[in-house]
Amino acid sequence: MSQTTTIAVGEDYDVLVGHSVSARVAEVLPQGVARVLVVHGEPLAPFADPIVAALRGAGIEVHVAAVPDAEAAKTVEVAAGLWASMGRAGFTRSDAVVAVGGGSVTDLGGWAAAAWLRGVAVVHVPTTVLGMVDAAVGGKTGINTAEGKNLVGAFHTPAAVLCDLDHLATLPPADLSAGLAEVVKGGFIADPRILEIVEADASGVQDPGSDSLREVIERKIAVKASVVAADLRESHLREILNYGHTLGHAIEHHEGYRMRHGEAVAIGMVFAAEVAHRTGRIDADLLERHRYVLGLLGLPTSYSGATFDELLAALRRDKKTRGATLRFVVLDGLAAPARLEGPEEQLLRDAYAALV
Incomplete structure (x- = not known):
């Protein structure tokens, strides 16, 4: 495994950045998790399948939910479908959600986890630049309504965030560039070295x-x-x-x-x-x-x-x-x-x- 960078978010959780880090999903879950709902964007089954295999290999009962791609995932109807899956599977407060996808999927998965039994653990596995640098880090979760974006949600700190750089290899160039807008934002508000790297x-x-x-x-x-x-x-x-x-x-x-x-x-x-x-x-x-x-x-x-x-x-x-x-x-x-x-x-x- 290549070098992994660990970035601590205070004392609450770590963000792991590197190649193949999504294989570590079972080890970053809280102790005692018996069931996991793996939520992934519909096109991302190839990314979710190894995560499901790793969890099952660790003896965890895994349920899988594919959700619409991009902002279409962030609706109350889709969230309700996740809660229905968790209810049918008998999820308790000691179980967890793993959200695999871009920022929309981590927003949705985090919100579903925050609301189920008033809060179960969530691990984010962002697969886009935007998800890695923004949506998956910080504990913001939410869905959209007809009146606006992210108007319904909750703050819900993840157990861990796994930024697997291998997932970026198949990211469409336009999506990668769009995610870099959030990176540039970080340069303007806090770290000008980011701007210098982009310019060079x-x-x-x-x-x-x-x-x-x-x-x-x-x-x-x-x-x-x-x-x-x-x-x-x-x-x-x-x-x-x-x-x-x-x-x-x-x-x-x-x-x-x-x-x-x-x-x-x-x-x-x-x-x-x-x-x-x-x-x-x-x-x-x-x-x-x-x-x-x-x-x-x-x-x-x-x-x-x-x-x-x-x-x-x-x-x-x-x-x-x-x-x-x-x-x-x-x-x-x-x-x-x-x-x-x-x-x-x-x-x-x-x-x-x-x-x-």
Whole structure:
């Protein structure tokens, strides 16, 4: 087995990064687990099968549930199907869920585990860059509703996260690049070395087998681990991880979740940078660096798919909004995130106009 990097999320759990680490699933489960529900995206049976075999080889009773791919998995109907499977199999509080897939599957699997008997263990095995660096780490779980993204969910800390780099070999290039938007976010809010690596080796960062990709993945996980260990329930510091997400989620909702999350976040980061520049918080060079770095990865930095008024209602439903006051994560400089509360609507309109 190749070298494994272990990134601790406080004292709660570890994230293991390396090749073939998904084979260690049985050893990271809590003691006493007798039954496991392996939840995987429908196209990912080849990734789930070895995990099922490893669990059964450890003497664990395994049940398997295939769920729709991407955001289609994150519905109350799909979650209810998982609970029905757990009920029929007699799952108790000492049993567990293993979620194998992208961020949507880990969000769903985590929510199903959080709600069943008010909380059973979950191990995440993310199979995408986005899942590894963002969705699977931090204990956020959730599903979507017709009114917006991730409006129903819970904080539920996993027992472990296994980031098996072998799974990236078959990831479509567009999905890999989209996941890198979350990596770049980590560079802007906390670790500028990530941006330097992308600028120096953009093609390598997009190569599933490269050392550059592994380094930026590990760096972004470390950023998120340090933040969520200090603020699990997003009461203060953790909000910085929403950089680019306020407008990004509104765009995703408007697009019916057909746009990749990372693409929407890329646009959202440029919007946040425009807002920060227009309020004198960052200079023109840092604003332009957003467009440059994201452009190197083939990510969108403009958007004309909706009017600002069409997005405004979704903005007002954002989780950071308090009452009628819109709140945005912006930068006061590189790696200096801050919160902007109640900006003038015209400022937001002007910043959005710059995206078109």
